Amino acid sequence: MIESKEPRLTHASLKVLRAFLDSPRVKLSGAEVHKQSGVFTGTLYPLLLRFEKAGWLTSKWEDVDPKEVGRPRRRFYRLTPTGRARANAALASVSSRSGEAVSWT
Amino acid sequence: MDVIWWVGAVAGAIGINLIASELFAWGPRLSEWLMHRAVRRLVPELRDRMQEEWAGHLQMIPPGLWRIVAAAGFYLATGQINVALRVHLLEMWLGRNERRIRELLEQLGQDRSELRDATGRLDLELSPLGILDGRGLLDADEIATLQHVQKRGERHVQQARELLEQIVRCYEIEQQIEKGRYRSRR
Numbered sequence: 622m623i624e625s626k627e628p629r630l631t632h633a634s635l636k637v638l639r640a641f642l643d644s645p646r647v648k649l650s651g652a653e654v655h656k657q658s659g660v661f662t663g664t665l666y667p668l669l670l671r672f673e674k675a676g677w678l679t680s681k682w683e684d685v686d687p688k689e690v691g692r693p694r695r696r697f698y699r700l701t702p703t704g705r706a707r708a709n710a711a712l713a714s715v716s717s718r719s720g721e722a723v724s725w726t
Numbered sequence: 727m728d729v730i731w732w733v734g735a736v737a738g739a740i741g742i743n744l745i746a747s748e749l750f751a752w753g754p755r756l757s758e759w760l761m762h763r764a765v766r767r768l769v770p771e772l773r774d775r776m777q778e779e780w781a782g783h784l785q786m787i788p789p790g791l792w793r794i795v796a797a798a799g800f801y802l803a804t805g806q807i808n809v810a811l812r813v814h815l816l817e818m819w820l821g822r823n824e825r826r827i828r829e830l831l832e833q834l835g836q837d838r839s840e841l842r843d844a845t846g847r848l849d850l851e852l853s854p855l856g857i858l859d860g861r862g863l864l865d866a867d868e869i870a871t872l873q874h875v876q877k878r879g880e881r882h883v884q885q886a887r888e889l890l891e892q893i894v895r896c897y898e899i900e901q902q903i904e905k906g907r908y909r910s911r912r
Binding site: 651661665671692696 | 775776778779780781782783785786787795796797798799800801802803806807809810811814
């Protein structure tokens with residue numbers, strides 16, 4: 622079976638994954654990920670899309686009527702169980718290589 | 727000197743303030759314009775989604791320079807997003823057509839095997855004429871095989887051309903002999 626390629630883990634992509642793992646909220650909008658990770662929007666959205674296509678993230682529109690709330694709907698991203706496991710593994714690997722004793726829960 | 731420095735500093739401060747207020751005033755328009763330009767550069771499958779998502783993102787940033795920077799980021803992101811989506815679509819297509827691709831590859835393997843057999847037979851038939859010299863064709867990898875076939879093909883074409891010239895020359899001599907006009911060059 623030809624499987625979807627794993628996303629390449631760069632410094633920016635690790636920061637995005639860390640933002641999800643560190644956040645007390647399960648789902649985050651693109652703007653919130655941008656704010657928490659500090660990753661530039663030009664890098665952030667391609668990363669979110671790659672993670673989503675690789676099955677690490679899922680995304681869903683918020684359940685509101687834009688006319689009622691007077692603003693555009695937000696799209697929320699959340700880690701899938703696979704994504705959470707891979708993100709933990711990737712960040713643990715980076716931590717062990719850099720000698721940090723950090724646990725990403 | 728001090729006076730010039732102070733005048734310059736005040737003028738600079740006023741200039742920066744003017745630019746900042748202009749950016750603040752034009753920020754929302756400029757950022758929206760950049761976002762729309764970015765959306766237009768996207769592949770059609772993603773336009774509606776990103777239009778709404780990015781509008782929501784910009785709405786969360788106060789008007790000003792950072793909103794423009796975020797919108798510029800959207801514009802810069804479009805190339806990578808398009809590539810990511812196309813790669814994903816290609817992978818999906820490969821996944822759906824994997825069986826057919828494998829069948830074609832298997833068929834190609836059989837064709838190569840048949841071609842090798844045919845080439846071997848051709849070699850055996852024509853080697854007494856000294857035209858062909860190839861052995862072990864198609865045993866190398868794909869590219870090397872293709873290069874080999876190409877080189878060999880060119881050599882064969884050259885050999886065939888030379889042979890044809892000899893045949894034509896023989897035919898001409900035969901004609902001249904028949905007409906009694908032949909004179910040896912020796």
